Amino acid sequence: DSGVTQTPKHLITATGQRVTLRCSPRSGDLSVYWYQQSLDQGLQFLIQYYNGEERAKGNILERFSAQQFPDLHSELNLSSLELGDSALYFCASSVEVWDGERNEQFFGPGTRLTVL
Amino acid sequence: LAKTTQPISMDSYEGQEVNITCSHNNIATNDYITWYQQFPSQGPRFIIQGYKTKVTNEVASLFIPADRKSSTLSLPRVSLSDTAVYYCLVGRTGGGNKLTFGTGTQLKVEL
Secondary structure (H helix, E strand, O other): OOOOEEEOOEEEEOOOOOEEEEEEOOOOOOEEEEEEEEOOOEEEEEEEEEOOEEEEEOOOOOOEEEEEOOOOOEEEEEOOOOHHHOEEEEEEEEOOOOOOOOOOOEEOOOEEEEEO | OOOOEOOOEEEEEOOOOEEEEEEOOOOOOOOEEEEEEEOOOOOOEEEEEEOOEEEEOOOOEEEEOOOOOEEEEEEOOOOHHHOEEEEEEEEOOOOOOOEEEOOOEEEEEEO
């Protein structure tokens, strides 16, 4: 158990719909990352928040957005869903200290999204 | 943005040393190299991280040459439970930097 929780575990929805994925980081971690994992694209970094502020942006589509709340939990919003958005979405958290050799990200169990 | 490539798969026997290489020709000066292990239907799990030269911890070693354009994860004496997908992650966050996962290497360990 990494200490990172994600809900829901599975989500099945239709094209064109909007969904929200939720992540609670480990206690004390200020940084939250979102990743998408699909068979054809592998693990893709989407976005990172640190203490409520956007810190880094990866291959996140304009239809997707995220935020981190004052209690440090984060939500990833996916809208106008397409079949190709079907994937595993992982959240990770870390203390975000790059002064050594162990800025470890702790990954949650993931949310499996299926778009029909 | 660093592009990272890895061998698609590797096979080994229990007790052998396994070396998995990641190529990252476009690594930036302040990028770190991190390796993760992933089992089916689970999130990746941290193995080791380094910036240059050699890093060793209780489960693995990481070798990074001077030009930092590649890195090698070394797993000593693998066991069946090491069968998993291994990913290298290049980058760091902050200041607009990004993270790039490698393509992943499926390691299969047999008796």
